[in-house]
Amino acid sequence: MKIAIAGKPSDTPNYVRYVTAGNLSPVVTLDMKEISACDALLLPGGGDITPAFFGEKNHGSRGIDTNLDILQLQAFDLALKKKMPVLGICKGMQIINVGLGGGIIQNLPPSSCGRHSYDRGDKYHSSIIIPDSWLYTLYGAWTVINSAHHQALGKTGHGLRAVQSCPADGCIEAIAHETLPIIGVQWHPERISQSLSGTDGRKVLDYFISLTGSRPS
DSSP: EEEEEOOOOGGHHHHHHHHTTOOOOEEEEOHHHHHHHHSSEEEESSOOOOGGGGTOOOOOOOOOOHHHHHHHHHHHHHHHHTOOEOOOEEEHHHHHHHHHHOOOOSSSSHHHHHHHOTSSEEEEEEEEEEETSSSHHHTTEEEEEEEEEEEEESSSTTEEEEEOOOOOOOOOOEEEESSSSSEEEOOTTTTTTHHHSOOOTTHHHHHHHHHHGOOOO
């Protein structure tokens, strides 16, 4: 099974290792023909999305790569049309949200950044999970996750619902589409330390791959 990772090889080694560990074939590409030939799409983490794509001026976004944003949004649009399963991680979840008309909080308040910011490495904190969601079936009502971001989802995109959040500030930590095989997490299952968190990030990948079984032919 081939999993398209919509990014640059220099930026995605963690995601390649994550997919390979699941006995799957990662294809790191930004070529739409190559993505179309894969079974599912993984949108990886990275810098911030160009604010114009969600109708705002820059109010603190950084690490912007507009050309990459365009290609990742095109990849997501292609996956939507083909009804491919999609997993978004960190920036990838934000790409899903923006691609479906949602918004981004460009800078979390200082109190939240103390919990979530990537300064000095991942931050580990608790999260709560909504019952009857895909994450609830994996982890139950509560789990520890790793954050590395200064932005978050604002208004959720069309068809999306938040299924996990930080209890301290309400930051959305995971989403799911109501009808399509599209999921996203703000945290990093591809590198989370199970010994530090008690959370097995491989479960997210396994669930994502299970969505390919329900994909229309």
